[in-house]
Amino acid sequence: MGLVADASSNLGAARAQMGLSLGWHIVFACLGVGFPVLILIAEWRGIHGDPDSMRLARKWAKVAGVLFAVGAVSGTILSFEMGLLWPGLMGKFGSVYGLPFALEGFAFFIEAIFLGIYLYAWDRLKPKVHLASGVPIAIAGVASAFFVVTANAWMNNPQGFILVNGQVTDPQPLTAMLNAATPVETGHMILAAFMVTGFLIASVYAVAMLRGRRDRYHKVGLLLPLIIATALTPAQIVVGDIAAREVADNQPVKLAAMEGLAHAEVGAGEHIGGIFINGQLRYAIVLPHVLAFLAKGDINATVQGLDSVPPQDRPEAVTLIHLAFNVMVGIGFLLLGLGAWLLGSWVRGRRAPASCWFLRAAIVAGPAAVVAMESGWIVTEVGRQPWIVYEVMRTADAVNPAPGLYWGLVALVVVYTVLTSVTVFVLRRLARSNGNGATGVAV
Amino acid sequence: MLANVVLGFLWGGITAYVLLAGADFGAGFWDLFSGSAQRGEARRHRIAASIGPVWEANHVWLIFALVVVWTGFPTVFAAVGSTLYIPLTAVAFGVILRGSAFAFRGAVTDLALQRVFGAAFALSSVITPFFLGTVAGAIASGRVPLGTARGDVIGSWLNPTSALGGVLAVEVAAYLAAVYLTADARRVGESDVAEWFRSRALLMGVVTGLTAVAGIAVLRADAPHLFAGLTGRGLPLIAATALFGIVSLVLLLRRSYLAVRVTAALAVVAVLWGWGAGQYPDLLVGAATVTSAAAPNTTLFFLVISLSVGSLFLIPALMLLYSISQSAPPETQPRYRP
Ligand code: HDD
Numbered sequence: 001m002g003l004v005a006d007a008s009s010n011l012g013a014a015r016a017q018m019g020l021s022l023g024w025h026i027v028f029a030c031l032g033v034g035f036p037v038l039i040l041i042a043e044w045r046g047i048h049g050d051p052d053s054m055r056l057a058r059k060w061a062k063v064a065g066v067l068f069a070v071g072a073v074s075g076t077i078l079s080f081e082m083g084l085l086w087p088g089l090m091g092k093f094g095s096v097y098g099l100p101f102a103l104e105g106f107a108f109f110i111e112a113i114f115l116g117i118y119l120y121a122w123d124r125l126k127p128k129v130h131l132a133s134g135v136p137i138a139i140a141g142v143a144s145a146f147f148v149v150t151a152n153a154w155m156n157n158p159q160g161f162i163l164v165n166g167q168v169t170d171p172q173p174l175t176a177m178l179n180a181a182t183p184v185e186t187g188h189m190i191l192a193a194f195m196v197t198g199f200l201i202a203s204v205y206a207v208a209m210l211r212g213r214r215d216r217y218h219k220v221g222l223l224l225p226l227i228i229a230t231a232l233t234p235a236q237i238v239v240g241d242i243a244a245r246e247v248a249d250n251q252p253v254k255l256a257a258m259e260g261l262a263h264a265e266v267g268a269g270e271h272i273g274g275i276f277i278n279g280q281l282r283y284a285i286v287l288p289h290v291l292a293f294l295a296k297g298d299i300n301a302t303v304q305g306l307d308s309v310p311p312q313d314r315p316e317a318v319t320l321i322h323l324a325f326n327v328m329v330g331i332g333f334l335l336l337g338l339g340a341w342l343l344g345s346w347v348r349g350r351r352a353p354a355s356c357w358f359l360r361a362a363i364v365a366g367p368a369a370v371v372a373m374e375s376g377w378i379v380t381e382v383g384r385q386p387w388i389v390y391e392v393m394r395t396a397d398a399v400n401p402a403p404g405l406y407w408g409l410v411a412l413v414v415v416y417t418v419l420t421s422v423t424v425f426v427l428r429r430l431a432r433s434n435g436n437g438a439t440g441v442a443v
Numbered sequence: 444m445l446a447n448v449v450l451g452f453l454w455g456g457i458t459a460y461v462l463l464a465g466a467d468f469g470a471g472f473w474d475l476f477s478g479s480a481q482r483g484e485a486r487r488h489r490i491a492a493s494i495g496p497v498w499e500a501n502h503v504w505l506i507f508a509l510v511v512v513w514t515g516f517p518t519v520f521a522a523v524g525s526t527l528y529i530p531l532t533a534v535a536f537g538v539i540l541r542g543s544a545f546a547f548r549g550a551v552t553d554l555a556l557q558r559v560f561g562a563a564f565a566l567s568s569v570i571t572p573f574f575l576g577t578v579a580g581a582i583a584s585g586r587v588p589l590g591t592a593r594g595d596v597i598g599s600w601l602n603p604t605s606a607l608g609g610v611l612a613v614e615v616a617a618y619l620a621a622v623y624l625t626a627d628a629r630r631v632g633e634s635d636v637a638e639w640f641r642s643r644a645l646l647m648g649v650v651t652g653l654t655a656v657a658g659i660a661v662l663r664a665d666a667p668h669l670f671a672g673l674t675g676r677g678l679p680l681i682a683a684t685a686l687f688g689i690v691s692l693v694l695l696l697r698r699s700y701l702a703v704r705v706t707a708a709l710a711v712v713a714v715l716w717g718w719g720a721g722q723y724p725d726l727l728v729g730a731a732t733v734t735s736a737a738a739p740n741t742t743l744f745f746l747v748i749s750l751s752v753g754s755l756f757l758i759p760a761l762m763l764l765y766s767i768s769q770s771a772p773p774e775t776q777p778r779y780r781p
Pocket residue numbers: 156181184185186188189191192193195196236237239240241243244245247328329330331332333369370372373374375376377378379380381
């Protein structure tokens with residue numbers, strides 16, 4: 001293969017590269033948002049006389065140190081890719097939606113600075129001062145998620161500029177940032193970050209408990225993150241429902257793809273499962289009228305189908321979008337069920353369920369939350385295609401036409417495969433070692 | 444006017460990146476040349492202890508520069524990103540490798556693994572500044588035209604000025620690191636280590652100075668526009684570089700480690716600003732000036748407000764970080780044993 005390729009092969013490669021880098025980064029980004037809060041809660045309990053929580057806080061801080069470094073470098077590559085892959089987007093709209101990234105930059109500074117203090121000065125600061133030094137990390141983590149998702153919300157809901165002969169005039173960065181999709185998207189994402197963190201950490205301790213390490217340390221390690229994550233699940237479902245209605249109003253074609261609606265339907269039914277064959281959804285379970293009610297608040301309302309726009313304006317991967325949406329919602333309700341189990345057992349016996357089945361469910365919950373979160377992003381991003389800026393700029397017009405671009409994808413796949421394996425390896429090592437000289441616990 | 448303010452923030456950010464993150468890369472360079480695991484142990488430990496708490500914060504200056512360019516001068520960002528995608532991809536991978544390898548090395552305990560991660564950390568610490576230097580050379584020699592991918596994707600960064608930029612970047616990084624580490628080592632009482640870094644700083648000071656002098660000939664032949672700028676408006680700054688460079692050597696010889704930190708940094712700042720002064724007001728030589736490439740005023744206005752308010756939080760926080768990391772008693776610093 002030579003260094004020659006045409007722009008159309010660049011498009012596929014660039015999209016794959018962007019998707020892979022984002023999908024990778026977001027896992028660490030979620031931990032960057034959620035983990036500081038968890039660690040602080042554990043440390044706070046530790047200061048107030050719970051040595052197990054203190055041990056957890058120290059352990060988690062060590063792990064977080066590695067995770068944050070990987071999160072920071074995987075985010076850096078994204079910033080480069082905005083220019084390497086999508087110069088058309090940035091050159092034209094950087095003045096409109098660049099501002100949140102600049103604000104995010106300051107959040108990164110605060111996060112990295114206080115992380116340095118928090119991790120490296122633990123034994124030199126008074127306990128309360130040390131605890132306080134962690135608070136800016138938590139705030140900055142949430143803030144950075146907020147800012148970057150406003151940028152994404154703008155891509156879905158572009159506003160705050162005027163196009164004159166294809167040229168951007170009168171950019172209004174604040175209007176762009178605060179668009180109709182911003183509140184739901186940012187809220188949904190921040191909740192997702194806490195859920196992913198909570199369920200993932202809980203998984204790790206559930207594994208240890210299933211292997212017989214049922215001491216208090218492991219119980220706290222399981223329950224503290226699990227309670228937080230399950231408590232947020234109902235809120236996440238409510239926000240998700242609002243998000244779907246926002247999508248129905250502002251991005252009807254994306255909604256049609258999510259719901260698998262090929263044609264407009266009066267009193268549209270909710271389609272679960274199924275695949276698209278020749279432009280029709282087959283083998284789906286249909287709940288009559290449910291979609292019309294959920295999306296429009298009226299069981300007889302009409303919901304637009306994919307055919308409301310010409311074929312070149314529809315996303316191609318409709319089956320993927322539809323199933324990804326089903327998976328996210330399905331996992332959301334399963335996680336809600338796990339929370340109900342925990343709550344029920346608490347109400348009846350003032351204790352968490354101790355059965356192996358509960359632990360097994362908790363183990364699965366961590367990866368499941370990640371899958372839900374990734375599926376949500378597939379819905380959002382693939383569902384926006386063929387637009388990079390919804391109904392304003394096509395992804396094909398944004399991509400870098402430089403020859404040989406796809407080698408970047410090849411390199412990225414190699415680097416991320418290695419990096420993923422090494423990160424998992426190092427984290428397992430860290431998990432087995434124990435900073436405080438206690439028994440050889442698994443976590 | 445506003446465009447110039449934004450450019451000021453940008454150039455300030457790039458300066459901070461060179462002085463702070465540059466030294467972190469340089470520390471990786473010395474890690475590479477610290478000798479066998481046994482002989483190099485104390486030096487590697489000093490390097491890890493010095494950059495551990497600060498490298499992530501220092502690294503953010505790069506992100507800062509990127510986002511200010513893409514918001515304030517979007518077409519320049521698009522032009523640079525698309526034409527120079529090859530060296531920029533190399534930088535991005537270098538950043539990944541450097542950051543993760545350093546974090547991993549600190550997290551594992553057995554020797555073989557520490558060696559592997561250490562080697563990756565050290566190697567990427569050389570690759571990253573090198574390619575950043577080639578990018579600077581490409582821009583400085585006017586090889587990046589406006590528009591998407593209009594430049595030569597290979598020749599833009601594979602040329603004499605870029606090579607000079609790459610080599611200088613690695614040397615400057617190594618020089619700054621050696622100077623900073625000398626003082627760090629002395630502060631915690633490791634006088635052998637301090638002596639080792641001191642001799643490296645002297646060596647690198649001389650090598651960097653010679654490269655810069657040879658570079659004048661390169662620029663004259665390969666980047667006449669920049670050469671004219673450097674010998675015109677940039678001349679006082681270039682003279683200042685020479686002066687600070689020589690003073691720094693004298694201070695190193697006299698073991699004035701704290702003073703030399705300042706003069707060495709000033710020497711580097713003067714080169715950087717000499718380049719800036721020589722090229723101003725062009726951002727892309729002959730293709731885009733600071734005003735022609737700037738985003739519309741509303742954007743610049745919000746950007747300047749954000750940057751100013753952000754700095755109010757940032758500067759005290761940075762000072763806190765540096766004062767805490769500089770006052771650490773040696774025994775509480777992270778321990779790295781190769
Ligand atoms: C823990 C993760 C998680 C869970 C349990 C859910 N979601 Fe979600 N969802 C996300 C994580 C997520 C996400 C990854 O965070 C997304 C991608 C973009 C965004 O803002 O949030 C998302 C996007 C997203 C969108 C697209 C928004 C857009 O394109 O603008 C809709 C309509 C929903 N979600 C709806 C729901 C519903 C009805 C749920 C009910 C169970 C649900 N989500 C559970």
